[in-house]
Amino acid sequence: MAICSFSTLLKEAEERNRAAGAFNVGSMEMLMGVLAAAEERETPVILQIAEKRLRHSPLELMGPMMVSAARAARIPVAVHLDHGSTPAVLRQAMDMGFTSVMFDGSALPLAENIKETRALADEAHARGVEVEAEIGVLGGSEGGPEQRSVCTDPEEAERLASASGCDALAVAIGNAHGHYKGVPKLRFDVLEDIRRRVGVPLVLHGGTGIPAEDFRRAISLGVRKINIATANFDALTSGAARLLHEREDADYFALNEAMVQSVKENALRHLSIFQNR
Ligand code: 13P
Numbered sequence: 001m002a003i004c005s006f007s008t009l010l011k012e013a014e015e016r017n018r019a020a021g022a023f024n025v026g027s028m029e030m031l032m033g034v035l036a037a038a039e040e041r042e043t044p045v046i047l048q049i050a051e052k053r054l055r056h057s058p059l060e061l062m063g064p065m066m067v068s069a070a071r072a073a074r075i076p077v078a079v080h081l082d083h084g085s086t087p088a089v090l091r092q093a094m095d096m097g098f099t100s101v102m103f104d105g106s107a108l109p110l111a112e113n114i115k116e117t118r119a120l121a122d123e124a125h126a127r128g129v130e131v132e133a134e135i136g137v138l139g140g141s142e143g144g145p146e147q148r149s150v151c152t153d154p155e156e157a158e159r160l161a162s163a164s165g166c167d168a169l170a171v172a173i174g175n176a177h178g179h180y181k182g183v184p185k186l187r188f189d190v191l192e193d194i195r196r197r198v199g200v201p202l203v204l205h206g207g208t209g210i211p212a213e214d215f216r217r218a219i220s221l222g223v224r225k226i227n228i229a230t231a232n233f234d235a236l237t238s239g240a241a242r243l244l245h246e247r248e249d250a251d252y253f254a255l256n257e258a259m260v261q262s263v264k265e266n267a268l269r270h271l272s273i274f275q276n277r
Contacts, residue, residue, distance in 0.1 A: 003070040005130050006078040006100045007167055009044045010201040010224040019204075019219045019274045022046035023267055024082060024229035026057040029256055030236055031069055033263025039074050040264075041271050046225065048080040051089050052144055059089065063096040070099075080132070082227065090120060094129045100167070102132040110135075110156050117164035125165070132225075135160050136172025138205055140180075149176055151190050158197035168201045168225060169194075175206035178230050186214055188221060195222040203227065208234075212273045219276065228270055235266035 009020040023034040025047055038045035047066045049057060070077035081093040081101040090101050103120045105113035113135065121131045136152030152171040161169050171194055173187040184206075194202065201224035207215075208230035215226065239262025243250050250258075 002073040002076050003067065003097070003099060004044075004076045004078055006046055006080060006132075006225065007130055007201075009046065009076060009078055010168060012044065013224045014201065016276075017219065018276050019215070019224050019226045020044060020046055020078075021267065021271050021274045022048050022080065022082075022203075022225050022227045023232050023270075024048050024050060024053070024227065025062070025066065026053055026233060027236070027259075028065060029259040030232060030263050031066060033235070033260045034232070034267045035069060035073055035077070036260065036264045037267035037271055038077070041268065041275070042075060043271055043275055044076040044078075045267075045271070046078045046080050048082040048227070050082040050229065051084050051086060054089070059092055059096070063093060063098065067097040082229075083134075090124075094124060094127055098129065100124075100130040100132060102134065102170070103166075104134050104170075106134040106137055106170075106172070110159065114160055114163045117160065117166055121165040121167075130167040131165070132168040132170060132203055133160055133164055133166035134170040134172075134203075134205075138172050139174075139176030140178040140206060149174060151187055152194060154190060154193040154197055157194045161198045161200050166200060168203050169198055170203040170205050173204075175204055175210065177206050178208070180209040184210055184214070186210070186218065188217055191218060191221045191223070201225060207231070207270070215273050216276065219274070226270075226274055228266075231266055231270070232263060235262045238262060 025031045083104045084090045117133045137150035139149030203225040204223045205227045207228040239258045243258035
């Protein structure tokens with residue numbers, strides 16, 4: 001059984017000065033492509049699905065598939081609920097065997113973010129499930145309205161991490177969900193300050209479009225989990241579009257293979273960077 005907690009993966013990443021790739025999936029082909037890449041690279045990986053995407057990819061279908069794929073994988077795989085906020089959804093993921101859940105309290109005042117993350121962490125830890133928290137506002141959108149980025153306050157990050165009992169902390173340092181308008185300008189000075197104050201592994205959301213040298217610098221400053229969603233969804237659709245452009249008569253089976261291969265290539269590209277190779 002290869003399913004494991006994200007802490008195991010993030011600890012190993014810390015020891016080897018790497019980050020674990022956390023890829024959002026919305027279909028069987030995406031999941032197969034990510035796992036094929038991780039198995040080829042013999043590197044652990046995190047499969048995740050965001051609460052906002054459950055309208056298109058229902059948890060009752062995706063969840064069991066993610067957990068059973070993780071159990072059957074030849075490499076360690078963590079299964080994570082990304083950007084959870086609804087108690088019933090967080091519990092449903094835990095019931096299904098997800099190894100971690102994120103409570104996104106970033107829109108709440110600090111005291112409330114601490115209180116709600118703490119309550120979830122107590123419940124999750126009692127069930128052997130880990131928790132990612134978030135502080136600061138990421139730019140862009142992940143299925144909801146566009147947000148203006150607000151950098152994490154390092155002192156607030158310290159308070160949330162120590163008082164909530166979270167196992168990993170997502171930070172906002174100029175990163176954004178979706179496609180960046182121009183080249184992202186990450187605040188490495190803020191990241192460094194957060195790193196000095198926070199003991200748990202740091203998570204970088206909004207991985208799509210961040211240049212390789214910025215990923216490497218973030219990893220050197222303590223980022224241990226990097227989320228990739230948009231690039232993974234784009235890889236699926238561009239793989240399908242390419243095939244249908246080349247072969248109008250393509251059947252589902254050819255389409256399935258083209259989508260898996262395209263997602264695999266995207267995951268391979270990111271995993272090489274995250275492994276510091
Ligand atoms: P991107 O869609 O920008 O890759 O962000 C992914 C993410 O942070 C998921 O939580």
